[in-house]
Amino acid sequence: MQDRPTYDELLAAVEHFLDTEIVPNVPGSRGFHARVAANAIRIIRRELSNEEDQLAAEWSGLDAVLGPAERPAGRKQLRTALLERNEALCTLIRSGDADDGEAARKVLEHVQRTVRDKLTVSDPALLERS
Amino acid sequence: MPRKTATPDEVAAKLTAFLKRSHNAKSVRVDDVRLLTGGASRQTWSFDATIEHADGRNETLALIARADQRQTVGLMTREIEYRLLEAAHAEGVPVPRVHLMGDDSLGAPFFLMERIDGETIARRILRDDEYEGARQKMTAQLGEILAAVHRVPIDRHGLAGDLMGPLAGKSPADSELQRIEGTFRSITPEPHPAFELAIRWLKARLPASGELALVHGDFRLGNLIIGPEGVRSVLDWELGHVGDPMEDLAWLCVRSWRFGNDQLPVAGVGQREDLFRAYEAAGGRKIDPAAVHWWEVFGNLRWGVFCIMQARAYLDGLSQSVELATIGRRTAETEWELLNLMENG
Known part of the structure; x- marks a missing residue:
């Protein structure tokens, strides 16, 4: 286990430095990219704080659509398995079997929730406006 | 490298x-x-x-x-x-x-x-007091300009053979959807169920082929030079092609180009009806709102695929730009908007 500051506290320091020291003082393209970099730090911080819950929720959502499966233990294995299950979901959609009825409703509900989770990380302001 | x-x-x-x-x-x-x-x-x-x-x-x-x-x-x-x-x-x-x-x-x-002086940064055009007058006029101006774009006789300028156009025997909508789907499938690093849903939706509702025109292809804030008096110049013609003129009107209304002014669908400054009216009054083609809606759904898919494309340039090591890298995470906003648009028709 590492010492304080935690990764989130370290990232907060980098974010603050970019926002207060670089963005207001660097004109043009470089200043714009500093703004983008600060935003990337914010995305990473939100992802790290939500990742565990979101991956678990996505797995159970896929259970509802594709049928239940055992969730791998490690984070890396879970991510790999999620990619495979999402491929399976895409195949299902392309087959037309989720075009209407109960299947369509379940798929839509799941996709809505996962996209919402992605935006919670990448652009929460957009969700607040929705 | x-x-x-x-x-x-x-x-x-x-x-x-x-x-x-x-x-x-x-x-x-x-x-x-x-x-x-x-x-x-x-x-x-x-x-x-x-x-x-x-x-x-x-x-x-x-x-x-x-x-x-x-x-x-x-x-x-x-x-x-x-x-x-x-x-x-x-x-x-x-x-x-x-x-x-x-x-x-x-x-x-x-x-x-x-080089034409003026502002291209959407955030300033939509927020700064200096552009208040421009914002009032822009919707009508954009409709008039698009009517002129769609009148450019590309045959007379010897451009017809040099621009991309519909695939043989297919409508512009069918062709553009086939192209963007192909691009999506060849570049995406991960599955996108929301895009699969959108592609199904779009395939089931292809609008009929109308009269072809020069389509600018990237007509939106960011590619327009604005002064306090209004639109000065249209930039970035590199996505220009022969196609359905409704595509340009719809692309201008894609949510990402509202830069937060969600209630003003036309570039964050105006309403669709005012854009359509100005476009038709300036000699543009007859507007088919259902076709424009189809193209707006398509436009969100297209921008989503462009986001992936730009992130790919970073992932493949063609660029180390932090801007390209983070654009990959903007794909989700187009997925969200696609789900909303499909739900409402």
Whole structure:
């Protein structure tokens, strides 16, 4: 286990430095990219704080659509398995079997929730406006 | 390997030699060379040139050099873009005047055009007091300009064979959907169930083929130069193609181009009905709102695929830009909007 500051506290320091020291003082393209970099730090911080819950929720959502499966233990294995299950979901959609009825409703509900989770990380302001 | 961007000094030296040769000038001085932001895949340089002509006359020009950092699949060459700008100008579309077609001086294809002062940054155009007057007028102006774009007779300008157009025997909608689906499938690093749903939805509702026209292809804030009095110039013609004119009207309404002004669908400044009215009054094609809606759904899918494409340039090591890298995470906003649009029709 590492010492304080935690990764989130370290990232907060980098974010603050970019926002207060670089963005207001660097004109043009470089200043714009500093703004983008600060935003990337914010995305990473939100992802790290939500990742565990979101991956678990996505797995159970896929259970509802594709049928239940055992969730791998490690984070890396879970991510790999999620990619495979999402491929399976895409195949299902392309087959037309989720075009209407109960299947369509379940798929839509799941996709809505996962996209919402992605935006919670990448652009929460957009969700607040929705 | 990422290609190193030339320094302003290197570009200045090369442009000086090029201009001296092209104008057969006694001397040329190039000042204030700056790499402009925007145009993530390609480079745009701004500079001033002072030319001392052979007859002793002096001339100072504010110029832009548009160069290919690398040839991007699906984008037109600089030579065709140059001729398209000439054609658009001839038909009264507000565009920068082209100055010279380039050669191999910059080590990449390029051309020079006039630099038009004004604002391109959406955040300022939509928020700053200075542009309040422009915001009031823009919706109507954008409709009038698009009507002019769609009137450009590309046959007469010898451009018909050089621009992308519908696939043989297929409508523009069918063709563009097939192309964007193909691009999506070949570049996406991960599955996107929301895009699969959108592709199903779009395939089931293809609008009929109407009369073809020149389509700008990227008509939105960011590619428009705005002054306090309104729209000054239309930039970035590299996605221009032959297709359904409704595509441009819809692309202008894609949510990402509202930059937070969600209740004002036309570029964050106006309502669709006002855009349509101005477009038709200026001699544009008859508007089919259902077709425009289809193209708006398509536009969100297209922008989502473009987000993936830009992130791919970073993932494949073609660029180390933090901007390209983070655009990958903007894909989700297009998925969200697609789900909303499909639910409402």
